[in-house]
Amino acid sequence: MAEVVLDEPATGAPPASPPVPQGERATRGRRTVRWVALAYVAVLVLVPLGVITWRAFEPGLAAFWDAISSEQAVTAFRLTLEVALVSVLLGTLFGVGLGLLLVRFRFPGRRLLGVLADLPIAVSPIVAGLALVLVYGRNGWFGPALESAGIQVVYAVPGMILATTFVSLPLVLREVVPVLEEAGTDPEQAARVLGAGSWTTFRRITLPTLRPALTYGVVLALARAVGEFGAVAVVSGNVSGSGQTQTVTLVIAERITQLEPGAFPLAFVLILVTVAALLVAARLRRKDVSA
Known part of the structure; x- marks a missing residue:
């Protein structure tokens, strides 16, 4: 019987490594x-x-407290809070209304309107501020008529509110639209069949459906509004002292530019507010997912 000789591996060749398990x-x-x-x-x-x-x-706790409790800082905190709250309120109203319009109705230009609603996310806030100046400024489309009526928009608080609303509105809208699309119209139609009016249907059916997402969007919009700089810097006039139109971000920029102390404590306070808002938003999102 012939002897079978098995091939032996070449001398000096490294042994084949074992395959790595998939896990x-x-x-x-x-x-x-x-x-x-x-x-x-x-x-x-x-x-x-x-x-x-x-x-x-x-510099120490005393210097930190002096920086955030100065008259300029306190006025800036108060103005920032006022602008943020009003702009978030307007953004919530317009966001819900625009969301219902985009989801519940079909009309020519609906897709274009949806794209324009997301425009503030893609466009630089400085461009948004410049557009507001061109529309509501002294030489703008509506500026002369508003000034003749005694209403000043640009370089005043109303312009700051409009600019902040412009940049924060998509955060509410992006949370509302998917929920409306997922919920559909069956519950609302059932309520109308049972005799509920439009306001009752919105209050009893639509608003409870939107509440978790709407709350999440409002918190995000508030965090965005508190830290807004670019658009506000263009339309505010950046006035300090009497008739101040400086938000906290503008005060920080001024102190850094002029090499004045106190910019970092103000920035730290803004960070705390923003982080707290994000933590609340994350907690709300976690509750929404678990529910």
Whole structure:
């Protein structure tokens, strides 16, 4: 009987490595993605926030308190709160109304209107402020008529509210529209068949459906409004002292530009407000998903 000789591996050739199990490859991929995400957050978020926090408290607690309790800072905080609250209220009303119009009705130009509603997200806020100046300024379309009626929009608080509403409205609209599309019109039609009027249907059916998403959008819009700078800087006039039209962001920019102390404490307070708003929004979103 012939002897069968098995081929032996060539001398010096490295042994074949065993294949990596599928689960181990998935684990390695998750770890890689996790480290990339952590590096992104650390470099672009945590490090800048840490530097601002350190610079805010570096001179001491007394200097920190003096910076945020000065007359200019207190006036700026009050004006920022007023502009943010009014703009979020207007953005909520227009956002819900525009969402209902886009979802519940069919009309020519509906798609174009939806694109224009998202325009503030794509356009620079400075461009939005410039557009408001061209429309409501002294030489704008409606500026002379408004000034003759004793109403000043640009370089005054009304212009700041319009600019902030412009940039924050899409945050409400983007939360409302998907919920309306998913809910459909069956509950509302059933309510009308049972004799409910339009206002009763909206209050009893539509608004409870929108409440979680609407609350989430309002919180995000408030965080956006508090930190708005570009559009407000164009339309505010940036006046300090009597008749101040400086929000906190404008005061921070002024102090940094003029090398005045107190910019970092104000920035730290804005960060706290924004982070608190985002935490509330995340908690609301988590409750909405779990429900």
